[in-house]
Amino acid sequence: MTELLEMDTYGRVAEPATLVIERRLPGPPSRIWSYLVDADKRRLWLADGAMEAKAGTPFELVWRNDELTDPPGARPEGFKEEMRMESRVLEVHKDKRLVFTWGDTGEVSFDLHPEGDAVLLKITHRRISDRANLLMVGAGWHMHLDILAAKLRGDRPEPFWDGWLRLKADYDKRIPA
Template sequence: MNDYGTRIASDTVRLERVLPGPIERVWSYLVDSDKRGQWLAYGEIEPHVGGSVEHRFHNSKLTGHDDPPPPEFARYDGEHLMTARVLAYAPPHLLAYTWPGGGEVPSEVRFELAQEGDDVRLTVTHSRLPNRDEMVSVSGGWHTHLGVLADRLAERSPVSFWQTFARLHDEYQRRIPRS
C-alpha cells in the first residue's frame, strides 16, 4: 500500500492506512474527543446525521515536540476552532462531516473503516476541495495526522508534526498535477 494520498477526482483526494485493530478501537479514535485530540483535534461530535462537530486544533502541541510551523503556515500556530456538521454516522464503519476550508462551500471528509483480520483499513476521502492549493494542503495535513494516529495506535512516540507536514506538503506539491 502506498502511504501517499491519491487524487481520485478533480476535487477529491483519498488516503488509506492499515492500523492495529480491533475496529471499535480505531472508531473510538475518530469519535472520542480525548482520543481524537491525540492525533487530530479535540472537540465533541454529536453522534447523528445533522449533529455538530467541533475540532480544536493545536498542531504545534500535537506530538509533544512543540515545534513552530514553517513561516508560510504561521497562521496555523496556536489553537484553531473548526465547526462542522455530521453527514453520516454509522458506528463503527462510517463517519462523514463537512469541513470548512478555503472555498465558499465546505468540503467534506469521509472516514470508512473495514476490519481486515486483526487490523483495520481506514480510508479517508476528502472531497469538494475548491482548488489545487487546498488539495495539496489537505493531502499533506491528512498524511501527517494519519501518521500520528498510526503511531498512537501502535504505542509509538510520533515525530514532529510541523517538520513532517512541511516535508509532505512539498511532496504533494510535486505529486498533484497543476491541471
Template sequence: MNQAAPVLNSHDYGEVLESGAVRFTRLLPGPMERVWRYITEPELRARWLAGGPMELRLGGKVALEFWNGTLSSEPDPTPAEYCGCDGATLLGRITQLEPPRLLAFTWGEDGSEAGQPVSEVTFELTEQAGGKVRLVLTHRRLTTELMQNVGPGWHTHLDTLVLAAEGRRIAGFWQRFLDLKAYYAARIR
C-alpha cells in the same frame, strides 16, 4: 535544516480521485471499535487530529479544535505561516453515520477557509486479517489551493494516528507536514 521526509510506501500517499477529491488509506491495530473511538472521542482524536465535541447523530455538530503544535512527543514549534492554525476551530455537521464503520461530516461550515466551499470528509473502517483495521479517508469538494494543504495535512495527521494507535512516539509533526507539502504541491495542480 530540514530532515528527510519519511520513507513511505506509495500507498501511504494520498490518491487524487477526481478534481477536488483525495483519498488516503492506512492500516491500524484493531479492533474496529478502538479505531472508531480514535475518530469520534475528543480525547483520543486530540492525540492525532483535533479535539472538540462531536454529536454522534445525523446532523450532529462537529467542532474540531486544532493544536497541531502539541501533537509531537517533543517540542515542535509551529511554523510562522501556520501560527493561526493552532487554536483554530473548524465547524461541520455529520452527514453519514454507521457506527463503527462509517462517519462523514462537512468541513469548514463556519467559513474558516475564507472563500472556500464547504467540503466533506468520510472515514470508512473495515476489519482486516490479523486484527487490523483498514481506514479509508476521503476528502471531497476541495479547490486545488485547499487540496495542496489538505493533502499533506491529512497525510501527516494519519501518520500521527498510526503512531498513536501503536503506542509509539510522535516526533516532528510540523517538519513532516512541511516535507510532505512540497510533494503534494508538485502533484496537485
C-alpha cells in the same frame, strides 16, 4: 505488524477536488472508531471537539497541532496556535462509516474495513477548493494519520510541523499543477 507498513501511505486525487488517503491500522474497528468520535482520543492525533455521533448534529473541530507531538517542530508562518471549524455530522454507521461537513465547503468520510487484526481506514475529503489547499490537506491528513498510527503502535511520532512541511513538498511533486 509488517503488513501494516506495506501499503502506499500517500493520498491520491480520486477526481478533481477529492483526495483519498488510506491507512492500515491495528484494529479492531471499534478501537479506530473511538479515535474518530471520542474528543479525548481524537485530539491526540487530529483535533479536539465534542461530537455526538448522530446524523444532523453540529460540532466544532479545534486544532492545536503544536500539542500533537513533543517536540512539535517549527510552526510555519501564517498558522495560528489554535484553529477552529464548525462542522455537522451527516452519516453514522458505528464502527464502519462516519461522514461530516468540512466547514461550509467540504465533506469528509471515514470508512473502516476490517482486515484480519488490522483495519483499513479510508478517508475521502471532497470539495477541496484548489491545488494549494489540496497540498495542505493532503499533507495534513497524511501527517495526522502518521501520528495516529504511531500512537496506536506505541511509537513516538515525528514532530508534527517538520513532517507536515516535508509531506507538503512531497505532495507538491506528486499532484500535477
